[in-house]
Amino acid sequence: MLEGLKAAATGMTAQQTRMDALSNDIANVNTTGYKHERVAFGDLVASATGPGSAQTVAAGAGVAVGPAGRGTGQGALHTTDQPLDVAIQGDGYLQVKLADGRTGMTRDGSLHVDARGRLMTSSGALLQPPVTLPRGVSAKDLTIHPDGTLNAQGKPIGRMALVNVVAPSKLDDAGNGVYTANAASGPPRVAGTNTTLVQGALESSNVDIADAMVDLMDAQRSFQMASQAVRTQDQMLSIANGLKT
Amino acid sequence: MTSPMERGLYIAASGMLAEQARQDLIAHDLANASTPGYKPDRVASTSFGDLLLSDTASGRPIGALGLGTQIDRQVTDTSPGPLHDTGEPLDFAVQGDGFFAVRTSAGVRYTRDGQFSASAGGTLVTAAGDDVLGPGGAPVRIGAGGTVAPSAIGVVALTNARRQGDTLFTGTPGATATATGTVRGGALEGSAVDPVHTMVEMLGSLRTFEAGQRVITTIDSTLGKAANQVGAV
Numbered sequence: 001m002l003e004g005l006k007a008a009a010t011g012m013t014a015q016q017t018r019m020d021a022l023s024n025d026i027a028n029v030n031t032t033g034y035k036h037e038r039v040a041f042g043d044l045v046a047s048a049t050g051p052g053s054a055q056t057v058a059a060g061a062g063v064a065v066g067p068a069g070r071g072t073g074q075g076a077l078h079t080t081d082q083p084l085d086v087a088i089q090g091d092g093y094l095q096v097k098l099a100d101g102r103t104g105m106t107r108d109g110s111l112h113v114d115a116r117g118r119l120m121t122s123s124g125a126l127l128q129p130p131v132t133l134p135r136g137v138s139a140k141d142l143t144i145h146p147d148g149t150l151n152a153q154g155k156p157i158g159r160m161a162l163v164n165v166v167a168p169s170k171l172d173d174a175g176n177g178v179y180t181a182n183a184a185s186g187p188p189r190v191a192g193t194n195t196t197l198v199q200g201a202l203e204s205s206n207v208d209i210a211d212a213m214v215d216l217m218d219a220q221r222s223f224q225m226a227s228q229a230v231r232t233q234d235q236m237l238s239i240a241n242g243l244k245t
Numbered sequence: 246m247t248s249p250m251e252r253g254l255y256i257a258a259s260g261m262l263a264e265q266a267r268q269d270l271i272a273h274d275l276a277n278a279s280t281p282g283y284k285p286d287r288v289a290s291t292s293f294g295d296l297l298l299s300d301t302a303s304g305r306p307i308g309a310l311g312l313g314t315q316i317d318r319q320v321t322d323t324s325p326g327p328l329h330d331t332g333e334p335l336d337f338a339v340q341g342d343g344f345f346a347v348r349t350s351a352g353v354r355y356t357r358d359g360q361f362s363a364s365a366g367g368t369l370v371t372a373a374g375d376d377v378l379g380p381g382g383a384p385v386r387i388g389a390g391g392t393v394a395p396s397a398i399g400v401v402a403l404t405n406a407r408r409q410g411d412t413l414f415t416g417t418p419g420a421t422a423t424a425t426g427t428v429r430g431g432a433l434e435g436s437a438v439d440p441v442h443t444m445v446e447m448l449g450s451l452r453t454f455e456a457g458q459r460v461i462t463t464i465d466s467t468l469g470k471a472a473n474q475v476g477a478v
Binding site for chain 2 (some may be wrong): 015
């Protein structure tokens with residue numbers, strides 16, 4: 001009996017996790033370069049059921065939930081005409097250096113210039129390899145080519161590294177839209193030629209608000225069904241308790 | 246042999262226990278209402294062996310009496326769940342009959358959950374990290390651009406499918422060519438749990454359980470009368 005209660009409770013927990021991911025997506029519907037979160041469900045199988053069924057009947061123990069990386073869909077590009085805005089078209093990431101020295105990867109191409117003329121992302125991570133604007137060159141003189149090379153007043157001044165990993169769904173989330181590679185994702189390597197940069201545009205979040213709302217409704221109703229199962233199990237315990245009056 | 250009165254008590258109790266077991270399975274199904282490729286179980290109850298009742302005075306047979314019930318058998322219902330498009334390059338669904346084959350540490354297992362991803366080694370893997378197998382039984386390599394052609398993934402016909410957990414099944418595989426299903430990319434098969442059917446079954450089972458309790462309390466009060474009121478003046 002208590003197995004059923006626990007199984008139903010795992011269903012509520014799993015739907016809660018799904019709702020958390022969806023809330024995060026909806027909150028980030030306007031975040032540049034944001035990719036929606038995905039969750040994975042898997043059923044759990046317990047050993048044989050208690051009395052009331054044959055030994056060969058295996059009861060389930062509910063559901064397990066875990067993260068499953070992020071959606072890979074391309075976000076829509078919107079034109080900003082800012083010379084320091086770049087959008088990535090295709091798979092891949094800009095390589096950046098985090099404040100703690102680790103190498104990160106991001107699709108947030110809203111760049112800025114710091115006091116020393118270095119290009120950095122909106123969250124303060126420097127591009128890696130670093131790109132420094134020469135003295136006397138302002139942002140509006142900058143041309144960023146699709147392959148990442150930067151020209152200022154006709155002279156090359158550096159190149160933004162476009163990288164990708166073999167298993168993007170296994171990347172660690174370092175916050176602020178920055179991901180770090182690990183053993184499961186494989187090391188960063190130069191992205192393929194179908195990955196290009198577009199200057200003067202930003203990539204929108206790939207969250208489809210209609211899809212997210214429908215998923216949210218589905219998660220909520222599934223949560224309710226699991227909670228009904230908990231209530232039914234509780235009623236049955238109450239009925240069993242009523243045997244001795 | 247128990248007396249006729251107690252026999253009724255035990256029969257009713259066996260019914261309550263069977264409903265408890267059924268509720269455990271229903272709770273599991275409802276918990277998996279969003280698990281891709283999940284297949285619910287159908288259960289069958291059977292009666293324990295029948296007992297032939299006979300008239301104690303004349304010895305004339307009266308008829309057979311079941312001695313209660315239990316859930317005897319579970320059969321995985323492999324009817325397909327709804328397919329929905331996700332647009333993800335490494336999501337796959339089997340349209341029609343058949344299963345994906347997966348190489349786990351315990352041997353080859355089968356699944357309808359096509360929410361795959363890439364491994365660091367460049368192969369197509371399940372959420373648990375097990376290699377998905379191609380039509381020839383070799384792991385599927387991720388192509389350039391991080392995509393896999395649906396035709397590169399094997400579909401296996403499976404008989405005697407039995408749920409093993411983590412959306413995996415065991416069973417008897419047929420030849421690859423016998424599977425009629427085709428692989429569709431960018432889509433996932435949803436859970437095949439029918440919410441309406443399952444909720445109705447849950448309520449029905451609850452009331453059956455309650456009825457069992459009523460039978461027991463009724464027999465109990467009859468026994469109470471027999472114990473306390475027969476012979477009282």
